[in-house]
Structure formats: C-alpha cells, structure tokens
Amino acid sequence: MVEPRTIEAVRQESTFVIGGLVVVGLLVRICLLWYTGLSNGLEGRVELSTAFTSFLRLKECAKLTLLQIEPYDGDICTHHPFMLNLYLVLAHLVDGELAVDVAYAVADTVTGVVLGLMADEGDRAFVSGIYMLSPVGLIILASKSTAVWHNMLVVIAMALAVHGSSYMSMAFLALATSISMYPALLLPALVMVLRKNARRPGSLLFGPVIEAVSAYVMQLGLLYAQARRLAGEGGLAWWAVPGFVRTVYEPLVLVYDLTPNVGLWWYFFVEMFDDFRAFFLGVFQLHLLIYVAPLCIRLADDPLFAATTLLGLLAVFKPYPTLADTHLYWSLLLLWWRSTIRGRLRYSFILGCGIAFCALFGPAFYHLWIVAGTGNANFFYAITLVWALVQGWLVADVLFAWVKKAYEVEDPTAVGQEIILE
C-alpha cells in the first residue's frame, strides 16, 4: 500500500521539477537557435515552413517595411501585422537577432509550461518534460516558424479555458484567430470547456456561453481595429477592407499559393481547371467545418479532448499545414496519455512504422524532385498522402482509446478486453 502523499508535497515537488525543466528547456532552445547553424538549413524546408509560417517571409516583410514600401500591397507578406510588428520590435532591441531567438525560445518554453499546467498534478513533469525535450519540437523551433507563436496562443487559450477564465481565454483565442484563421474552429469546444469549468456559476448576467462568445467577438473586433492601426490604415472608413486582410486572409481562403507542403491541397489545385476551382474550394473548406459539431456533441463529456481532436484533424486537412500542427496535436495528446491512451491504442506499431517511413522517404523524394530533377511531384505527393493517412489513422485510434476508456468506466469488466466489432 503506497503511502498517500499530501497535495502540498506533490505540488512542491512538481513545481520544483517544472522549474528545472523550464531552465533546461530554455537553455537548450537558446543554444540551439543562437549557437548552432541549424536554423539556416531548416528555415526553408518544405515540411516546416509554408507561406504563413515562414521566417524568411517574415524577414522579407520587415525589410519591405524598413524600406518604406507598403508590405501588404503585394502578395509576399502573408504574415499578420501583429507578427510583423513583433518581429520589427524584437529585431531592433538588440543588434542582430538575439532578441528574436530569445523570444522564440521563451515562447516555446511557455507553451511547454502551460501544457504542464493543464495536466493533472502527477502528470505535470511528464508532459512538460516530453515537450521540452522532444526532438521534433526542437527542430520546429530551429526553423523559427511562426507556428511556434500560433501554437503558444492556442495552448494558452485552452489552458485558460480549463482554468475557467472566460475573458482571457477568449482574448487569446481571438488573437490566435487573427494571426492564423483556423483556431476559430475551436470556439465551440472551448466555450464548452468554459461552461464546464465556469468559476462563478451563479453570478453571471447572461450565462457562460453568451459571455464567452460575446467576449470572443468583441476581442476579434478590437484586435482587428488594432491591426488596422498597426498596418497604417487606421484612417480608412470602417467598412473598407484594408490591404492586409486581402494579403493575409485571402490566400488561406482562396488558396492561390500552391507551393508544395505536407498537406493535401496544393496538388489538387495545381491540376484543377478554373471552372471547378470554386466548387472544390468550397468543398475543401466545408470539409473542415463539418468536424466541429459531431466532435463537440459526441465528446461533450470532455470538450478539451474535442478541441484536441479537432486540432489533429486540422493538422491533416488544413490548406497549409506544417509539422508544427501535428506536433501541437501530439503534445496535447500527452495530457490524456496516462489516463486514457496508454495501452488502448490498437495500431501503435503500424503508425510508428508509418511515421518513420514518411520521415525517411519524404525528404528523399523531395530531394529527387526539386534538387536532383530526376523525380517529379508525384513522388513527394505520394508520401504526403501516406502522412495524411497515418495522421488521420492516429486521430481515429486515439478516439477509439477515449471511447474505450469511457466504456470501461461504465462497465468495469471490460478493462483489458479486446473490443470485437461484429
């Protein structure tokens, strides 16, 4: 019989461990960015950067701004004014890019800490530790993709929702939505989380749902106004569309940047006739929307898990996914690892092999296509398809694990039994 430890002792110990992980994680990241030349090789890699997360594009936008050229006049600057101004401020704090590197390292470390805080007491060190030391996360950080910031904002929004602070959570979600459009799909799930964890159940004027949604909409409006001011178009009439909306959001909706990435969209739209483009565009975008309601309804008992699963599906079906989206999903899964997922995955070996296969063959076929010129796009796209298959399969398998856990709670005789689907 294990002697039960007091909550105080556990909390002290986990704080100590997390503190240590923060220091180690921060140091590793700063060294990785500042001392190794890894960034230079990784910045442009197809798996890590797209038009919307590319650090090279961010630097290009900054250069245009410094040259007094309006960055949102052309098609290059697909970064939101917040991202651009953050970079401009950081790049001028210290000569060279030290401040930028430190900011990236801090953002990633914050993501790791907040992830840990979302977990149960006993799991905190495990979740934070794996996030801090995961090689995939370090590679994504080394590529200085702005997805590091996107992920941080999404994770903070989720953590605040778990904590029950409706206004702050919606503020961060609105910020994440402004910068990259797709976190908007998390709104229903996070509102459900807020409703479950509401801090002052009796004293709200209109109920947690309306409070959260109106906070979100109001925040979006405020952030939009602020972005307009930052982009130098505060003087425009309120109904006029500023340049940055066209440059930042249009490619996400209309998908006219067809640079190859690890997603599924570019290949389709490269070969599509113009007549059918609008139809397929609508179908593909709708496809993302249809997952929201079913997941939120079925997983109403654990809306945070619904949000996570949505993020996993987004990582596969977004127009411009990168490895960072998949990594966010994997990191969030750690929160349910010990309680739900471990031991209940049916296809872990195949999926592990699939991930290893894609990790090896993806860069090889991309090299054959782009560098050697002996392969063609089909080589690389085939691997992308396998990657999508593996990731979608993983989402399905994790859902199975969750459902099995729920079944086991209902019916304890089912623990450890195989489920036979007739």
Add this chain to the structure above:
Amino acid sequence: MGLAAYVLRPEGRRQIAQILERHRLHIATFLFVVGLLWPLGLADDRVNEPTRISENALMPGQVQTYFGSGDFKALNAFRNEVRLWQAGDRESRLDSIEGILAAAGIATARQHYSVRPRPDVVINGTNIYGILHAPRGDTTESLALLASWTRDRDGVVNEGGVAILLGLARYFKRWGLWSKDLIFIVPEHQEYGSQVWADAYHGETPGGSDSLVRRAGLIQAAVDLEFYGQDNRFDDIDVAYDGPNGQLSNLDLVNSAIHITKHQVGIGATVQHGREEETWKGKVSTLWKALRSSAVGVPTGSHSPLIPYRVDAISLRVKGKSDGMHDDASFGRVVEGIVRSLNNLLEHMHASYFFYLLPNTHRFVSIASYLPAALLMATGQSVLAMGRPTKDSDMLAVGIVLATHALGAAIWQSANRASNVSIAMAYVLQIPALSILLNKQALRSQVDAYRSLALGLLLGMISALNFSLGYVLAAGTIVFAYAPRLPRPAGIVVMLSACPALLHALATKSGENFTYLAAFDWSFYHCWTPPTILAIAMPAWTLAFAVVLS
C-alpha cells in the same frame, strides 16, 4: 466470409501473428533470395524493353554530318600538336590550347584549382574553357563539350579527345544554326578538373579553386570525349552515362548517342565496355558493372560531375587500336550528330527515363522492374520485426537503435579529422558495451527486431535515392539476420567478414587512406556512399554484432 471474419477477430489476428512470428525467418529468407537473384532475371528480353527515343525534337541521325571532309588535315595537325605539347612545358601547352580556340574566334578563360586527393599528394591544375556564342541565339542556354587532358590514375594523355574537341570547335564556329551557346572545356585532370569546373559554373567554389570568369547560361546537355592514347583508329565507342550517387542522365540522350553511332555513322557501340550484347551472361555482366560503379557513387568520368546539376551528360569512350576500322573523323561525325540533335531541344530532357538499367545498347530495364530487387531484401529485414506483441519496453529498444545510429552519424562527422584506427575503435568499442547492455534475453530480441526494422526502412530510403547502393547494401546486410541465430563462434566469424566499412575499403581499394578518402569523396565529389556506410550500415553491424556476442 469465413476468412474475413477469422482475420478480424482477435483470436484470428493473434494466431496469424503467431504464425508470422514463428516463420518470420523463413519468410525473410525467401524475400532475401528472391531479391538477391532478381537482377539475374532482368537480363531476359521478356522483362526488359527495347529502347526508344521519347523526345520527338531530338530526331537523332536525321541530319547530314559534314565533319571530316575538309577538317581531316586540321585533325592530324592537332594530333601532332598534342604530341608536341606533351614534350614541352605546361604553360606553353595551356597557352597553345587557348591560342587555338582564340584563333577560331572563341572567347576563352582559365580556372586554376588545387586538390589534395590523398593525404600526401597535392595536385594543381588549370582548366581551359571557351564559349562559342550562338550567332542567332539568346544566351540563356548552352551545350558543353569536354575533353580532359589527362587522367590522374595513369597519366596517359587524351590525345584524340583534345584534338577532336579543338577540331570541332573550329568546325562549329563556321555554322550559324546554333540555338544555344557551345562551351568547349579542356579540364586538366579527368577526375578533378571537371568536378571543379562543374561546381564553379553552378556557383560553388570550395577553397582551392577559382570562380569562373565567363558564363553562358544554363547548360542543358554535355558530351565528353575520351580518346586516350596515341593510336588514332578504333573499333567501337563506349557510352558512359552515370553520375555520382547513382544518378543517371536522361535515357533519351544515351539512346540518341547510340542510335547516331550505330545507325548513322555505322560504328559499333557498347555500354559499360560490354563484350557480348545478346547472350544472357553478357547482359548480366553489363548490369553488374553498372550496379557496382553506381554503388560506389563517385564520378566515373568528366561527364559525371555535371549530372547532379540537372545537366544530362554522357561520355564517349574510345579505346585506340592501331588496326581499327574507324578514325578521328568518324568520331567527330558522331559528336556532330549528337550536338545537332541536342540543338533542337527547347527544354530540359524530361520525356524519357531517369531511372533505368541498360543490359545492352538497345534494351533497358525501367525502375518498376528493377526496384523490387532491393525493396524485397529491405522488406526481408523489416519482416523480422513482425508479429511480436508491442510492449512499453519497446521504447527502450527503439532508443538504443536510434542512439547507435546517431552515434554513427557523429562518427561520420568527425571522419575528416580522425585516423583509421580511431574510427575503427569507435565502432568496435560500442560492441562490448552494447552486448553487456543487451544481456537480458527479452531486450536482446527486441533490439534485434528493431534493428532489422530500422535497417529495412533505411535500405528502402537508400534504394529510392541510389538503387545500386541500396541493392549492394541490402545484399551485404543479409547475414545480419542470420548471425545472431548461429552458434557464437560462427556468428562472430560471419560478422567480422561482413563489416561494411571493411568491404567498402576493399571495393574501393582505399587501404590505409580509408578515412581520408571517405571525407574527400563527400566534400569534393559530393558522394553519399561514405556517410551511408558509416552512419547506416556500420551502426546496424555494430548492433547485430552486439546481439551475437551477448
């Protein structure tokens, strides 16, 4: 319905898994044997296809070639000049070559370089190149003609090649129909000069070589002339088409050259210096020669360094014979025909295959037919990990395998500065350490399984990039599957004789310069074979050896 229901039920799946696990060595053996013997079947005409020209613009052999009728005396004179230059000093030779090109009205330039191919040998050289601007073309694309001066391995001078190149330069200058610029290059050393020139032309000048003063747009294709020795008659032309790391020129270029040689000018053609074209034994031997040289992955001629830069390049190799049927002028006509065909190209060659094997000059094997050879053997390795139930402790086995491979990569990184002995020690010392770690039966079989799984995946990836290296490595690592199951002394002997680094050293005859040449091949020739051996094959060997010992 019964079988499907059986497979889907857990007991069914468990029983199938048990059968697979019990018989996995048999399945693996079957896959190994089929994969190993697969290339033997590729020589059969029922498996390979006749070659064809896929790019209609090439139209090989459709032009009338006029080289030789008036230029015969000039060719002889150039041959005499080349012989005189060998007796004189280097500077006057370089001046003379430049002088001949300049007299023909071609703008010339030089490129100096200095390489250290062995630790104790420094070689200095100068490449001379001239650019013939197309009178009516835009200078956006070009074709390259090369003829090295000498070979480092035996010092013989490329008399015929240089003479014919200079003769062709004079001849081509008189024509106004060129759509692309023509670049004439005389690298000083076949092995080094062409590599340095190709790298510099495409923007990479590592230390020790100059950058190029003149440029002529993207090179679309290149032809290299090799006619070493003093004889000016020959019997047939050998076409070489391979670049480093098993990358090949487009098959259209090879087929065009062979077509022009055989059917227009009437000279016999060979590939890989094959003697017999029609017998099964001859075809298999040609295939094996191609596999062997592509597996080593270093450039085999002056044409090779250009291929990674998306330039389709071939080398026309001629062995001089005093009683041969053909002479310089015929060789010149062949080159003229090829260059006239290439002149018609509007874009990079893309219509024909980049991945092929040639058993003889008029048949080819496409990738769909030959790739299973390596992939079946790689699958054989992966199959050894099948059927076992996965446990959480598998993570430790995976970690050990990944760490060993990472250690191999780290050893590769330091290959430049280390000696043979320290590299050997780095691998050898891992073996007892690992075998102590793997003392427990469960962990040992897990590590063995994940080692074979990793090796299978990695061999697959290597086969995608360089089929020959994948095939040779897969064949060489077959024994790793069996050594742990033999009695220990036999296993040790087998593992010692199957050491990949040792076999690589024997194959390339690098001897005591193994580490230096490994680093040199990577940094100078951009060859991927040494890192593959040291970071993929050797760690697998280390793990298998540790499993044998523990």
